[in-house]
Amino acid sequence: MTELEVHLLYDTVLILDFGSQYSHLITRRVREAGVYCELLPCTQKIDDLHFKPKGIILSGSPYSIFDDGAPHVDPKVFDLGVPILGICYGLQEIARNKGGQIGICEKREYGHAQLRVIKHAEHPFIDRLLDGLGDESVVWMSHGHHLDKAPEGFRVIGETDASTYAAVGHETDHIFGIQFHPEVTHSVDGARVLHNFVVDICGCETNWTMASFIDKEIERIRAIVGPSGQVVGAVSGGVDSTVAAKLMKDAIGDRFHAILVDNGVMRLNECQAVKEILRNRLGINLEVVDASDLFLGRLAGIKNPEKKRKIIGNTFIEVFEKQAALIDERTAASGHGKIDFLLQGTLYPDVIESISFKGPSATIKTHHNVGGLLDDMKLKLIEPLRELFKDEVRALGKLLNIDDELVWRHPFPGPGIAIRILGEVTPAQVAIARAADYIYIEEIKNAGLYRQISQAYAALLPIRSVGVMGDQRTYEQVIALRAVETTDFMTADWFPMPYNVLKRISNRIINEVKGVNRVVYDVSSKPPSTIEWE
Secondary structure, three states: OOOHHHHHHHHHEEEOOOOOHHHHHHHHHHHHHOEEEEEOOOOOOHHHHHOOOEEEEEEEOOOOOOOOOOOOOOOHHOOOOOEEEEEOOHHHHHHHHHHEEEEEEEEEEEEEEEEEEEOOOOOOOHHHHHHHOOOOEEOOOEEEEEEOOOOOOOEEEEOOOOOOOOOEEOOOOEEEEOOOOOOOOOOOOHHHHHHHHHHHHHOOOOOOOOHHHHHHHHHHHHHHHHHOOOOEEEOOOOOHHHHHHHHHHHHHHEEEEEEEOOOOOOOOOHHHHHHHHHHHHHHOOOEEOOHHHHHHHHOOOOOHHHHHHHHHHHHHHHOOOOOHHHHHHHHHHHOOEEEEEOOOOHEEEEEEEOOOOOOOOOOOOOOOOOOOHHHOOOOOOEEOOOOOOOOHHHHHHHHOOHHHHHOOOOOOOOOOHHHHHHOOOHHHHHHHHHHHHHHHHHHHHHHHOHHHHOEEEEEEEEEEEEEEEOOOOEEEEEEEEEEEEEOOOOOOEEEOHHHHHHHHHHHHHHHHHOOOOEEEOOOOOEEOOOOOOO
């Protein structure tokens, strides 16, 4: 949906990001309450907004309010006449604008704290924020500065041993501030606090559901594409492209043309499986292009991961464009019109990254997409999932009757196994990496662990190690197993794989994959590591 369309259909809460690592979690929690919200940088000028929010949330920040260059909100935020909630740094920003005093904590408050709720019979409205928490609740603190004196008109509604002003509310202006972080799961009643704010205080309708999204998005797609418009899009078999493709198919039928490019570095039997599911089970108009020889030929001799990604990305664009042109010729010749639109499976975290207060992040590694097609092909872009998080896409997939096999499929990078083979990519190396990865995923599924893990894969390392097999010395390659837990892929922890499962996986890989004599398990978190090795 476009920004304007979403705001016309749904009440919107505006979240202003001051650079906190938790800002995206605020967005998720508000969405979970059934309320649509958007995250924009704290530098957003209110006069430039194209909608009036029902409420505003000011996030935390890694900055101190006293730092040179510390971020500050547009003062016009306080002139909109809508409820405002400041979280941690956001509370201090409210105090800075309203005449309160901020001081340095004698002892930095980090971790769990016991919040004591203070009621105000004479001002019952300000009690709504902490309604349902009882007399006390466990909250999560992370700050070195706190409120020393509340601005005029604010009452204390919550305190901890270290923070006299752990939660405050204005007597009449519907402005609230909390020193703790309700968006993290460590705050036991945090989701309740955010629900109280967006629903009970802001008065938002809880109509943001994937069921309502489907009907409205299909209607929107039909209106945009028209009765004869043609759409082309790349699919990979991943949940994002599959859900986007199914949504498009349900909207316009065979006028959507899906293209699956076999780049030679997909998983074992993956093209056949994706073809079976998308074409035969979901009825999607799919064309498969086998360009594996082309990709592998261009990757020959290339070891640098960025070069690999760029070669694969550029080659993908070349192959996709060629196939799209052939489809375009066919549809035009048959009198069905030319292709006007390009489908992309952009998700909301991609949008958040591009509008971050800190600006787009430094290039850690090039992401693979078909964005480069737009200038050359002159197509109009359709991004039906642009407003959604991954969990919302999965919920959407279930409602679209997509098999669990695809809905819960782990993410797979566009460059595929090529970036899980450290060093040169050759057909022989691809065969080893594919076989090891297949065994790994199969054993994870057999152990009932697949849904507990957010992403898992086997990487082929560019080293050899000495081993012994059948009383003979071996000098063969090493497989590194990676498995992580995450809710958003912005941060991730390594998965504590049971020893018996690791043992079974290791034994199978070493015994069944020719050329491997050692298996290791990656116990690195993100950050400082990335999820992929390259």
